[in-house]
Amino acid sequence: MLIRLRYSVILGGSYVKGDYFYLAMSDHIFSIDIPKVLAHYVGIADLVVGADSEPKLIDIEEATKILVKGGNIVKVGKGLDEFTHIDIGIFIMNRKVVNYFKECSEVKYVIKLADLINYSIMKGVKAVVADVKGRFWFDIDTKEDLEKVRSELRDYVENVKGFINYLVKA
Structure with a gap:
């Protein structure tokens, strides 16, 4: 699964015609208004991560956590002790972020999406959360x-x- 994700986001991203595109995890469902919440950040950041500061229906222990400071994502990962949001499985990213994903995949063989995001942030990508604040979503x-x-x-x-x-x- 991890290797397929690496290739699917990199290969899929290479076919994108516009500057920005959505990426959604196939095992997540969410209310129809959530993509619109993320769309407000297009042009403000290179990577917009759908996130929830008030999650209701998920197991926090198994969730991918996000730490935001000063409005920007600092780190993403399942094992974070300090976090402000939970990843909900939908993203908007600038096509150029895929180049950082590809670069990261050449350094690490087994890779998770969180690794790609953290690597991109380390390289200077502006990453923000679009907080859905308790709206309906489920993994x-x-x-x-x-x-x-x-x-x-x-x-x-x-x-x-x-x-x-x-x-x-x-």
Whole structure:
């Protein structure tokens, strides 16, 4: 998985025609408004990481953590003791960031996306978070995760139905 990710983001990024592109993890789902939250940072930073300062539905221990200081990402990784946000699995990046990813992949054989991001930051890439502040997103790694998200979505739909019924009666 780690090697495939390395190649997919580097190879995929080489086909991008515009200056910026989205990258999303295939095992993450998120509400439809989240990509718009990230889009506000295009042109401000080279790398925008979708992140949550108020995560609700995930296991923090297994999550990729982000440390932000002075508005910029300082470090990304699963093992961080100090962190301000949780990575939600969606990014916007400038095409030039892919060049740093490629450079990093030539130095390290087994690599994680966090390694690529940290390397890019070390090379001077401006990286920021787009904080979704508790909006709906979920990382599905297990069958139990899938059942949990299904349950949460059912509850959400029931709440929306109740609210609509309330409005209709008002």
